[in-house]
Amino acid sequence: MSVDIASEINLQDELILDAGAAAALFLEARTANSWAEDEIPAETLEAVYALTRMAPTAMNIQPLRVLWVRSAEARERLVAHMADGNKAKTLTAPVVAVLSYDTDWHELLPTTAPHAAGMVPTFAANDALRQGMAANNAHIQAGFFIVAARAAGLAAGPMTGFDAAGVDAEFNEGSSRKAFMVVNLGKPNGMVDRARLHRLEFDAATATV
Numbered sequence: 754m755s756v757d758i759a760s761e762i763n764l765q766d767e768l769i770l771d772a773g774a775a776a777a778l779f780l781e782a783r784t785a786n787s788w789a790e791d792e793i794p795a796e797t798l799e800a801v802y803a804l805t806r807m808a809p810t811a812m813n814i815q816p817l818r819v820l821w822v823r824s825a826e827a828r829e830r831l832v833a834h835m836a837d838g839n840k841a842k843t844l845t846a847p848v849v850a851v852l853s854y855d856t857d858w859h860e861l862l863p864t865t866a867p868h869a870a871g872m873v874p875t876f877a878a879n880d881a882l883r884q885g886m887a888a889n890n891a892h893i894q895a896g897f898f899i900v901a902a903r904a905a906g907l908a909a910g911p912m913t914g915f916d917a918a919g920v921d922a923e924f925n926e927g928s929s930r931k932a933f934m935v936v937n938l939g940k941p942n943g944m945v946d947r948a949r950l951h952r953l954e955f956d957a958a959t960a961t962v
């Protein structure tokens with residue numbers, strides 16, 4: 754397998770994934786801006802979540818909440834809050850996921866982390882700590898969500914170009930959820946509209962001490 758980064762290793766030799774899986778999940782997967790028209794069955798979305806939920810989170814708090822936007826009416830409400838450059842693709846993607854984090858994740862601690870249930874009052878009293886942990890850990894889950902979508906045969910188009918306050922007013926009103934990412938999803942159509950951008954080399958992005 755060729756990798757377009759300067760490297761002295763044979764990448765495939767170092768992986769436990771077969772070459773097809775490595776290509777589908779990482780090396781050949783691209784951020785998508787258009788999709789095949791195929792409808793995405795509910796079962797596929799359940800598979801995406803089944804993988805996503807295995808992401809590690811601090812204390813297993815799992816703050817990510819996903820809203821699948823499918824109806825034309827909900828789609829219009831969402832698109833109104835997308836940046837202009839993101840409107841057309843958000844209208845045409847077969848499914849759109851609004852990713853939010855739940856700042857009240859501590860209420861589920863007795864289920865998600867029974868060993869830490871005694872800390873519920875501590876977290877309840879510290880909004881800033883809860884918000885920071887929710888955002889950090891939900892972003893980890895979002896990364897897994899994108900790879901999970903690829904594993905389920907979908908092409909993902911993650912976006913942060915939207916009015917988060919507007920999306921919250923539209924879909925998260927009266928809840929402890931905060932929207933932080935919108936992900937367009939659909940079957941790949943084989944069209945890539947731009948060249949792969951440079952990825953930092955090992956020595957540029959890492960150090961060893």
Ligand SMILES: Cc1cc2nc3c(=O)[nH]c(=O)nc-3n(C[C@H](O)[C@H](O)[C@H](O)COP(=O)(O)O)c2cc1C
Binds near residue numbers: 782783912913
């Ligand atoms: C957190 C995040 C936010 C992004 N926001 C936008 C966006 O608002 N609009 C857009 O067109 N692309 C957006 N992108 C897409 C990136 O530009 C794209 O993933 C990156 O250039 C890598 O492209 P590649 O996966 O095809 O190599 C976003 C990606 C991520 C991960």
